[in-house]
Amino acid sequence: MTMPTHGVNSLLAAISGEGRDAKRGGYSRPVYSDAEITLREWFIAEASVRGLEVSTDANGIIWAWWDLPGSAGDDASRKGSLVTGSHLDSVPGGGAFDGPLGVASALAAYDVLADREASGELVRNRALALAVFPEEEGSRFGVACLGSRLLSGAIDPVKALNLRDAEGNTFADIAAANGLDPARMGRDEKALTRIGDFIELHVEQGRGLNTEQYTDAAGRGPAVAVGSSILGHGRWRLSFSGQGNHAGTTLMIDRADPMVAAAQLVLKVREIATAQPDARATVGRLEPVPGGTNVIASRVDIWLDVRHPDDAVTALLVEKIHGQAQKIAAFEGCSVVLTEESLSGTVHFDAALSASLERSVHRLVPDAPALPTGAGHDAGVLAAYLPTGMLYVRNPSGISHSPEEYVEDADAEAGVLALADALEDLL
Numbered sequence: 001m002t003m004p005t006h007g008v009n010s011l012l013a014a015i016s017g018e019g020r021d022a023k024r025g026g027y028s029r030p031v032y033s034d035a036e037i038t039l040r041e042w043f044i045a046e047a048s049v050r051g052l053e054v055s056t057d058a059n060g061i062i063w064a065w066w067d068l069p070g071s072a073g074d075d076a077s078r079k080g081s082l083v084t085g086s087h088l089d090s091v092p093g094g095g096a097f098d099g100p101l102g103v104a105s106a107l108a109a110y111d112v113l114a115d116r117e118a119s120g121e122l123v124r125n126r127a128l129a130l131a132v133f134p135e136e137e138g139s140r141f142g143v144a145c146l147g148s149r150l151l152s153g154a155i156d157p158v159k160a161l162n163l164r165d166a167e168g169n170t171f172a173d174i175a176a177a178n179g180l181d182p183a184r185m186g187r188d189e190k191a192l193t194r195i196g197d198f199i200e201l202h203v204e205q206g207r208g209l210n211t212e213q214y215t216d217a218a219g220r221g222p223a224v225a226v227g228s229s230i231l232g233h234g235r236w237r238l239s240f241s242g243q244g245n246h247a248g249t250t251l252m253i254d255r256a257d258p259m260v261a262a263a264q265l266v267l268k269v270r271e272i273a274t275a276q277p278d279a280r281a282t283v284g285r286l287e288p289v290p291g292g293t294n295v296i297a298s299r300v301d302i303w304l305d306v307r308h309p310d311d312a313v314t315a316l317l318v319e320k321i322h323g324q325a326q327k328i329a330a331f332e333g334c335s336v337v338l339t340e341e342s343l344s345g346t347v348h349f350d351a352a353l354s355a356s357l358e359r360s361v362h363r364l365v366p367d368a369p370a371l372p373t374g375a376g377h378d379a380g381v382l383a384a385y386l387p388t389g390m391l392y393v394r395n396p397s398g399i400s401h402s403p404e405e406y407v408e409d410a411d412a413e414a415g416v417l418a419l420a421d422a423l424e425d426l427l
């Protein structure tokens with residue numbers, strides 16, 4: 001299929017130089033970093049040049065409104081609007097598409113719809129908004145989807161404002177430094193009533209579209225899929241405390257080394273998760289204190305990510321891991337404390353909205369499947385409060401949160417048209 005060009009690849013190319021990470025490879029764009037701020041400014045400029053009304057709310061979410069013709073753009077005319085968008089922040093050393101593909105596709109889909117409205121092909125009955133959510137990855141303050149959690153009230157704003165980054169800055173301080181009023185952050189009833197449905201387009205973060213079940217004779221899967229569910233998942237911090245000491249003068253037998261305890265637990269995490277079907281458990285971050293090469297650490301913090309389709313099993317896995325951590329710590333003469341940082345239950349997207357997305361997408365991509373995912377998204381957080389759905393664009397490598405994350409140009413364009421068709425049918 002030859003797809004007409006609607007600009008998504010040129011939009012992505014325009015931001016491809018922002019936030020490159022020379023050390024890790026890929027991109028590092030933590031929320032309110034110079035790179036992420038530049039991308040926020042880029043989105044505002046792109047939306048403004050299209051004549052959309054742009055504002056940033058109390059929680060740092062950017063909204064770009066395409067109001068109904070002749071409407072005042074007031075609360076009444078925007079109530080129950082259709083919203084699409086994603087995020088612009090990244091994990092450390094992440095890929096080029098996780099987040100920005102959804103934002104750029106929203107802009108490009110708007111272009112398609114504006115052309116259709118100008119030609120008389122589209123007559124809208126509701127407003128459309130493009131949204132950019134901050135701190136989706138949680139790479140700076142440790143809580144994923146922080147913007148959508150604040151918007152919906154899924155997180156206590158006091159807890160959110162007291163989160164700290166690696167440099168010790170609170171979220172309140174960073175928010176204030178970027179023009180937000182911490183006292184106004186939290187559940188936003190007005191904004192929630194404006195969202196009738198939310199659709200998020202995202203790069204597929206696995207190889208679901210490239211499995212034998214969906215690939216053709218050439219080994220190529222369909223360009224687009226419709227999201228069906230998100231695995232329940234959470235993040236926990238395990239803090240091992242021991243005795244800091246001199247690496248050269250302290251005999252091995254005299255040590256209470258929290259690094260040794262933490263290292264043993266990392267292996268146990270893999271063992272416990274492997275024994276449970278459909279489980280994922282990962283230690284992707286470890287921080288020793290004080291962190292000197294010739295110093296036995298006094299404390300080691302590790303961050304644990306656990307996911308499973310059954311929330312009860314997720315809880316059981318964390319309980320087992322905590323139990324092993326306590327045994328290991330005691331054996332090494334250390335102690336350990338478990339702290340829950342975020343938790344989201346398994347999400348099944350709104351059935352009616354998903355059915356509408358499937359009908360729309362199948363006109364363009366007849367073999368587009370419904371796919372579950374193990375990756376969390378703002379659409380998953382908002383699903384508890386309003387109808388949400390997702391579209392995924394094929395990732396040939398099946399790799400994400402890595403510089404190897406990839407989307408082919410033709411698939412990106414197909415994603416734009418699929419999104420535009422889905423939005424048109426709902427407008």
